[in-house]
Amino acid sequence: EAATQVILDGMQWLGLTADEGPFYQTRRMDRYREVLDQFLADGHAYHCYCTKEELAEMRSRQEAAKQKPRYDGTCRHGRQPRPGVDPVVRFKNPVEGTVVVQDVIHGNVVFENTELDDLIIARSDGTPTYNFCVVVDDWDMKITHVIRGDDHLNNTPRQINMLKALGASVPAYAHVPMILGTDGAKLSKRHGAVSVLQYKEEGYLPEALLNYLVRLGWSHGDQEVFSMEEMQRLFDIKDVNKSASAFNPDKLLWLNQQHIMRATPQRLAQYLKPQLAALGVEAADDAKLAAVAKAQAERAKTLKEMAQNSVFFFKDLDGYDEKAAKKNLTAESAPVLAAVRERLAAMQDWSAAAIHGAINEVATAFDLGLGKVAQPIRVAVSGTSVSPPIDVTLEVLGRNSVLERLGAAIEVARAA
């Protein structure tokens, strides 16, 4: 239950919505049983009484002889039921000829039927197996395109044979290349594979993840950044490459930033809010949230990072970064900060432009470069040496907080 919910939630977050379903194979058992009986009745399948032990022995014999392990067909031509053995059901695969998988990506892939054996389609307890269930599903649901990882290419000829036995039409197949880990090795649970929801938690935008994924094995000229709309309009499964690709977290990060810069502040605010909440910061003011998001957009690779760097906008400072304070909150900067505070306190129009003007005037009055003035202010209001442009930072922070924090910083600077 929990596992399926993760998949469903992940799809929803990515905006990959379905027209119908989901369908559960566990609820279609009667139908599979029906087709199984049909196969048995018309001779496309048979009961196999070979035991697991016998099969294991056969397998090790074949492996020792450097052969491909496969069922030898002992029960294929009829065998008396054996007491104490619950039979499995095997599909009677054609013994000669070839199966051609007409793949949208790989072209025609030819398999010899002699390479295929009679696969088990129902276990000894009567339950159907995966390769059989999907065939029945594809048939019943009139599937036109089967798009999946190319690790399934080898399963396809068996499925086509079953489809043909059913008299069903064969869908178009597209076997897309796999995504490998950073080191080119297969992605596995303990090696880089994570739930898509983990990217949500880490502050990625769904369109960024999708954009990254869509460019793996596919391209459109030199374009790197695609909006959701562009992806839908431009992507065509026929243009997908055949070769596997390695996952590159750096590029995903870059793309995420690109999409953050392109997103509206309102939408960023919606994602930023829970990220701040995770840091224990309550941000109730949506307008302020959007203003912060706008100011931080081009300096955050993830929403999580943005939240971390934006805490000071919403919460009182609990101290200064030591190095930053030592360098900027000094006896020399104290009068400068005081002058800035005085001017800001007297300002009518609390806007970035007006703030910028005021700071410039102070810099001129003290015959200092802008940096010598801005940096102490930055430390005073943010506690660190990094923030959005100082005028924007002060505007968003609001007059009360700014004056209060400047006051506190002046005390510290004087004492230095």
Next chain:
RNA sequence: GCUCCCAUCGUCUAGAGGCCUAGGACACAGCCCUCUCAAGGCUGGUACGAGGGUUCGAAUCCCUCUGGGAGCGCCA
């Protein structure tokens, strides 16, 4: 082992015989811009796995090898 798939910078890719002294992007380095950090701009290095063919000409077509991946379950 057998069968199938794949093969251009470290990575993602462009390239469908001459436009390729191989283009773009991420990352990296340097410079510019600059109130910090970024963003942005400019510059730089690094690739057609190897060997045979075909052709006037091959990254592009063919073959072999090599390398990587997948499948070969009473798993999905």
